[in-house]
Amino acid sequence: MPAPTVRFLLVLDADSTLIRNEVIELLADEAGRSAEVTAATEAAMRGDVDFASSLRSRVSALAGVPVTAFARVLARVEPTPGARELIAAVHERGGRVGVVSGGFHEILDTVAPQLGVDIWRANRLTTRDDTLVGSVDGAIVDAEAKAAALREWAAEAAVPLTRTIAVGDGANDLRMMAVAALGLAFNAKPTVRAQADLIIDRVDLREVIPLLP
Template sequence: MDCILTLVADRRTTALSTADIDTALALSEGRRDRTLSAEEAEDIACPRLPHDRFETIRAALASRRIDVLMTPADGRRKQLLVADMDSTMVANETLDDIAAHAEALRPGVGEDVAAVTRRSMNGEIDFATALRDRVAVLAGLPSSLLEEAWKSLRLNEDARTLVATMNAHGARTALVSGGFTFFTARVAKLCGFSEHHANRLVVTGDQLDGTVEDPILGPDAKLAQLRRLLALDGRSDSAALAIGDGANDLPMLRAAGLGLAFHAKPVVRQEIGNRIDYTSLRTALFAQGYAVSDFVLD
């Protein structure tokens, strides 16, 4: 039994039942290993499953809103967390929010920016080009729009719990975003990340300049940050947990020992095997073998 199958139920709408666990046991030919949270999260020890059987288990439990993840039994707890911000740690797409708040001043800008964001996150447009194009349409608008967007920002459920728990168990934690430092600095402080990295919007006086400073922090830079942080402690990729939702997260998700697609775009769902489709960020802790009694709750 060299792998662990972790079942996590969406506790807002359902509870993990004996029948759910029995279904996974039968399909995986595994054995019950540990209850991580009563009626919510269960570990099952199993052999490494071929892709089609893993997907069969996931499909069998999908109607019950149960996430299914598979990890090696050894080295489950990661020593580095690298997390995306927009639509991962926070519920918002912050650039879209800036544009939405600009609608009264420049009608149509909100949907124009949101449309490019969707194509970029699905991998249809080069990230750097998409970012520059979206920022350009904001030129001349008041920088106070950043504060307006901040007021509407909402952390995703269990964001603080994820970071606080990993911090408490000695992991490095970094927020690495293709968004903007105006937001990452504040979100990092709210959640307790040890550091943050993002793009810098150019502001001249009290207006947005319509440009972003070089170099652009995109997919390759996210991966580079993951590798840099691992190198600080002489660790390999297997020691990292990366979590994100969009195409610009794919390089770091592929490289990390545990890459988690969080309520992800289709292009990411198709490629990343371990996905959080129904549940919250606490599932990233269950996937590492943390029991709910180990959590540092926010």
């Protein structure tokens, strides 16, 4: 029996889009370095600094955090209002949902399937002796990697780019939003709002449902 045809692809950012939190800030709490990491995250999301360099710097602040902290962080993660409803609506219409994140697989691998996400990609943290080393394992998921993921997932599902939607809040989402047929700024920084096709101010992902094909 042939695989069902995928009608369209919706790709979301994770932190501050699919979920309300910035996971790296929650992890920084565990290291007692929340204030400095929060400030650095804000700068990266505004586009003031290079994302990859900023992420390496912020992850270095996590050195020494035990991997047992992931369970505590997961307990604090809050899905954005409307996340489940949006994902269900995409599936009802024959679409697929992807999440591509500058955050971490260690959290997204639990959160994404719980919410019904079909495919996801994020960074991985290097560990040694059940402790974070303070570095990213492998290539960093930056703006270009997000755009590449959207293209790749669309090709795999035989979905033309004209039937893709990207949703994000930070400067590192702009390239995937430009690749997609519709780029939505959700609860977004001014740089993103200025370049998006549409702006969604209300922090409720159900606002995206009327825009689905």
